[in-house]
Amino acid sequence: VQLQASGGGLVQAGGSLRLSCAVSGRAFGNYAMGWFRQAPGKEREFVASVSRSGDITYYADSVKGRFTISRDNAKNTVHLQMNSLKPEDTAVYYCAAGSGGPYYTPRLSREYVYWGQGTQVTVSS
Secondary structure, three states: OEEEEEOOEEEEOOOOEEEEEEEEOOOHHHOEEEEEEEOOOOOOEEEEEEOOOOOOEEEOOOOOOOEEEEEEOOOOEEEEEEOOOOHHHOEEEEEEEEOOOOOOOOOOHHHEEEEOOOEEEEEEO
């Protein structure tokens, strides 16, 4: 399974970005999908996840109400719509594919099997 993240960039505070992650290889529908981020000097942290079915989502408190994760099982892609961006959202964002039941939304790094290469998001104040 290979994951390719895209959509990062430089945006002013209050702006929006939409990240995408294209997945190739084994059946996309067999995996829950998640987004993590890592800021300079900080540990990687969970951002959001979506179940295999796409019906269940889960968000970190820091992004709840601002970010929306979604998936398109027909196109083997997962998206992260980021609105009302803040400077503290600046980080490299990674998409990941994880195991679990059809309605499970994994939240820990160790629950994810495959990782993308990351895309940089920079929010200026």
